[in-house]
Structure formats: structure tokens, C-alpha cells
Amino acid sequence: MKFNLGSTIKLKVEDVQGQATFKxxxxxxxxxxxxxxxxxxxxxxxxxxxxxxxxxxLLIVVCQDGNDQMPPLCYALVEVENKEI
Numbered sequence: 001m002k003f004n005l006g007s008t009i010k011l012k013v014e015d016v017q018g019q020a021t022f023k024x025x026x027x028x029x030x031x032x033x034x035x036x037x038x039x040x041x042x043x044x045x046x047x048x049x050x051x052x053x054x055x056x057x058l059l060i061v062v063c064q065d066g067n068d069q070m071p072p073l074c075y076a077l078v079e080v081e082n083k084e085i
Contacts (some may be wrong), residue, residue: 006030011072028074034052035071039063056080 012023020075040063048058056079062070 004030004032008044024076026074026076032071032073035065036054036063036073039065044070050077 005046008026008028010024010026012025013020014023015021042064044062044064046058046060046062050056050058056077060079061073061075063073064070
């Protein structure tokens with residue numbers, strides 16, 4: 001946030017027995033927001049299930065630019081996919 005002004009970051013933690021426990025993380029970097037201006041009006045969501053010690057889902061929103069590249073717009077690490085903010 002200090003070096004990339006205009007970025008959006010949200011972090012959710014919950015208090016479980018007096019300790020802060022990570023729940024979810026979302027970020028959209030300013031450079032990614034700015035690159036969307038030159039992209040086609042197509043937005044895609046991809047997800048990847050995380051297994052092992054750290055379970056959850058990695059969600060990535062991508063767009064498509066004029067060179068058929070797919071730069072990321074934002075990404076989130078969540079415990080499960082839902083509509084809760």
C-alpha cells in the first residue's frame with residue numbers, strides 16, 4: 001500500500017481462543033487496475049483448491065488484452081467460495 005498507491009487490500013482474521021486466525025485475503029494492485037483499461041471487456045474467474053496443511057481456495061480474476069495475454073486483475077485466498085464480504 002505504501003509503494004503502490006491506489007491498490008486495494010482486504011484481510012479478514014477472527015479471534016479464536018485469544019489468537020488471531022487467518023480467514024481470507026483479497027488484493028487488487030493499482031498496476032493491475034490500470035492495465036484493465038487496455039483489455040477486452042472479458043473477465044474470467046479461475047479457482048484452484050489448496051490441499052495439504054493450508055486448505056482453502058485461490059481465486060484469480062483475469063482479463064484478456066490485445067495480444068491474447070491474460071493479465072490478472074485481482075486475486076483472493078479464501079476458506080471457501082461464497083458471497084460473504
